[in-house]
Amino acid sequence: MASLNSKTAVCVVCLEKPKYRCPACRVPYCSVACFQKHKEQCSPETRPVENRITVAPVTTRSEEDKDDDSSVADFLNSDEEEDRVSLQKLRNLGESAALRSLLLNPHLRQLMVNLDQGDNKAKLMKACMQEPLFVEFADCCLKIVEPPQKNRDS
Secondary structure: OOOOOOOOOOOOOOOOOOEEEEOOOOOOOOHHHHHHHHHHHHOOOOOHHHHHHOOOOHHHHHHHHHHHHHHHHHHHHHOOOHHOOHHHHHHHHOOOHHHHHHHHHHHHHHHHHHHOOOOOOOHHHHHHOOOOHHHHHHHHHHHHOOOOOOOOOO
């Protein structure tokens, strides 16, 4: 089971720091009240990726899936500094009121869950980028991580 100590894990209802996981779908939540709200819409089929991977043997995966996973692993393990987001910028993302507001939208959250749990991430990302709400979310993230340069000539 993935640790709840991760700095990126948030309660699926209120986006606060989680203390628990739903026994049916394993998503994080922080309180009984949040669990009650989550339980109304809980779908055990939408289990997070880390749980599905532990159940499915690696030998049954297709070559295409292996290539996709290895390219993701290569990217995550890459030493190229320009591909990494600094810890401070990640904190800025977590502290952004605009981003938190967007993440309250259940449709956006479902898009992100589907993207996170999907097998073909590139195809799913392409589909998500056709959704105006997801594009707004991506733009908001980019404005925080890579703020636009202000023209100093004026």
